[in-house]
Amino acid sequence: MKKLTKASLLMLGVFNIPFLYAEPATKQTEQVLYSGGKIITMEGQKPQYVDAVLVENDKITQVGKLNDVKKHLHGKVSMVDLKGKTMMPGFIEPHLHPSIAALMLPNDTVAPHAWNKPNGVTKAAKTPEAFIEGIKDSIAKASPGQMHFIWGYHQLWHGELNRDVLNKLASDKPVGIIHRSFHEIFINDAAIKLFKIKEDDFTGNKQVNWQKGHFYEGGWLALVPKIAPYLLNPESYSEGLNLMSQLMLKNGITTVSEPGFPSSDFNMEYSLLKKEMDTNPPYDVLLIPNGTQLYTMAGGSNEKAEVAMSKLPEKYNTHNITFAPKQVKLFSDGAIYSLAMQMKAPYLSNKFKGEWMTPLDLFQEQLSFYWNKGYQIHVHANGDKGIQQVLDFNIKDQQALPREDHRFTLHHMGYFDADLAEQIKKLNIETSVNPYYLWALATKYSEVGLGKERAENLVQIKELSKRNIPVSFHSDFAMAPAEPLTLAWTAVNRVVAEGNALSQEQRIDVFTAMKAITLDAARTLNQEKFIGSIKVGKTANFTILEEDPFNIEPIKLKDIKVNAVVYKGRWVNNTL
Template sequence: MEGDEPEYVEAVVQREGKIIFVGSKEEAFKQFEGKAQKHDLNGETMMPGFIEPHAHPVSIGAFILGNDIVAPHEWRMPHKTYPAATNHEEYIQGLKNIVKESKEKDYVLVWGYHQAWHGALTKEDLNSVTNTIPLLIFHRSGHEFYLNDVAMEKYGVDTDKFESKDQINPKNNHFWERGFQELKTKFISPVYADKERISLGLKRMSQMMLQNGITAMTEPSFPNSEFHSEYDLLKSETENYAYAKYYLIPGFPEQFTLKMSNEDFHAYIQKMSQYNTENIEFLTDQFKSFSDGAIYSLALQLKDGFANCPHCHAEWIIPPDMHKPLFDFYWDKGYKLHFHVTGDKGLEVVLDMLEDAQKRNPRENHQTTMHHLGLFDEAQAQRMKDLGAEASVNSYYLWALGNKYGEIGFGKERAARMTGMKWLTDRDIPTSVHSDFAMAPAEPLTLAWVAATRVTDNGTVKRPDLKVSVFDAMKAITISAARTFSKENEIGSIKEGKQATFTILKENPFEVDAMHIKDIKVQGVVYKGNFKVNKANNLKK
């Protein structure tokens, strides 16, 4: 998966988790006959292990997988398939069904609400679902919460004690962005520390990773709530399921909740390597920050504003005047910087800061990476190239939002060019794709499929001129994904000296129609030389 086109080899030999030979079958047998255990692919395809370069396995992923889902699209999870709820009535009925099934629980938490499908959500709606059980609604964006009155009372939520008054709505029990961060840490932290539910969610996360061939997952801005509660649960799960590695990047949410100065948080980051294990690694030379609001909340910053959306409200997670000192501090310390940017105005602000930093304190090969990139234009892609910026795109935005946001929020022209990856790959900007799980399914082949086909949820294709090649789409889940967090010299391709970690597929993605890529079966994974079979697909080794 390096270079400009697929390159094939007949044989790979590993020893103690490292690749020691890549080449012809004849030469492999000549050197290693009688010295190695043989595994025949029998016509199946082995690729570098699939990489998820931006997800949230504990605080969002396991949090959701340990609770329930009512969302605009169907969600196929390891334990259950949740049907789509496409309007307000279906959404409220979905909540009632879950509450009815949850009588033994001391609270009900449901992820997936989105106003563009489900309409306005009021506390009266939630109180009508149940006025006896605490009900917490986690927005589809992962950046907002709604509570019924019983939940407000149970967790002692006092809106007078919030610092982020502009990002809460006390009349509707609604909290977003920094208000959401305060709600998490000051009031509903027991929900985020529910070990039983999150442990269950992490087990399901491991099942999902195997099913989808994921052998490495990076979480930018770990933790999202409290360090030890998240770390301890993740560590425990990696001891149970030892077929993938987690790379963790510290960032703004923890610094904000700990109320640490830049200097103090920098010192704190440098001590995180003490928590490294065989399957967990803290990247202490990297930092994750945030620009504009969530795309799923229609709270992103757009240069030309919103279309047909009077209720939309552009937000800054970190306002630009607060953001620049943060940017400059970590830039000057030599960190590799990662930025959550969803709208073109949000991107423009970060590019301005990057340009200023390069003039003031030039750095080569800084690999500053823009994450998500829901909406940007070709001129901004060129500016990223000129400034040495790189990209990790949530390609699924187009599939999930391309049609709805053509009606509400973006307008048809902007919605059609969402996640324009080809503008990046045409400029040789290293570009990965990610799920930001659970903002998209943690399915690398699905993310690659959307990038290569630009198919949306109703089957239509948006801006086919912006399709990337299948090779670039597959690079985006292997070698380019490894580069997103600076591990391209260890994983992401099949090369002597690299980790012997692979994903085994039933079919070759370069030999099937691009429309079929998402349906290729994952037969199993090899992690550091050890096989893990996806039993559902009957791999025989």
């Protein structure tokens, strides 16, 4: 990838990137009546079926029995026969990163598990030998002098990696190996030279190992702004965003939220995202400002960061990109895929240790600042010690300033127990979890890192749901595939990659799981008044499935095919 200046980014229009949706559909002006299939509203405490739904423009106007709904027909009416298919509220992805999708999808993937991309399936690399072979093949295709990124490395499958290894594999080609967690990167000498960085640039940063070419957690966050022109190459980045749009349609997602925008460069990321969204793909993007990144951009001032984020909706909102008002994302402990989450009990090996993504004094300052400003706070927290620290800080804030319906939300929650769930309940905190951690990591982490008891009890969703704590599911793409049905399947079955079932007492019912990708996912974003269920007055966003998830064996849940989506009243077939 060639280096791009900000000036060159202003010329984005010169790139002729193929898009999936060239023109928006003509705005619907007549009524549309949906019937002839199973229509599940996701209202109430169990599956509720109705005969028909009436839509006018982009809003639901009637829901109920067919004859009753027909009484409200007038003027020009289009009839949609579902032909026995199942219609549900449009699936919602409450935590997905377009910036990660844009980097991961068009570039090579060499990861422990296979990945389904719109442009093909990448095979799993489960051993050090398979990993080295995979990156050799990838590097061979790279152009000399142009930055080449490969995503998917994990030390427990792939062994030790460092700058010397990369120098031997690619002496003349700048290469960056992005960790499976997306919280770390390894770079070689050629990349260091291309980036024009030096060791002194990171003096005092304990999360940089210069000799190994290893940047992790705070070191990775410090590196990203310096290499943004290479990460955000418009040609490949735009291709990645287009591939993301194809994934959204394939998996029935009609709303995406990016909690933590921007990741590195606001203007670059927003311009490229808007370019993709201007093609009118059938989903909306809700952006939640990254309080930590904006703090840095504002010269180390929470006050200036908050003023800046308060102006974002007026300046940057479009018909399909919205900055969430009075919501902010903050960061507690490190990545679960890096075994850098903060754990109360020690890791099995001293090779791993917990990291804080934000220094604790600054983290507490930010939590209190945004709490006192009345924000809905979203916090990245993975380990039980990391979660406990968030709760301990919030207890003090709630004592100093009690707030009703504050919607404080913990995201990810890799490992927690009943005691933490009880504390979360008492604080009226809400949750958005990634069930896929169990599928991908439980077996390996039983052997290395956590041990059998903790690893087999990752993401204990039942501890949340039985306490009536609101819980949604997210992929944190690409920490899990952007497949809501796969997330629900994992939570319902608790079956892991190797095929065995674990901690079956933590299984949840199908309705709770489906609610976690519809109505409760909307709640996480404070959008349940507008999306998440089929109800009069809500936006006409639907997902059309080939089968009813409540009338099949739970083990088949992830195999249900998405037939189409309806986005703001516009029907779009899934052709993938």
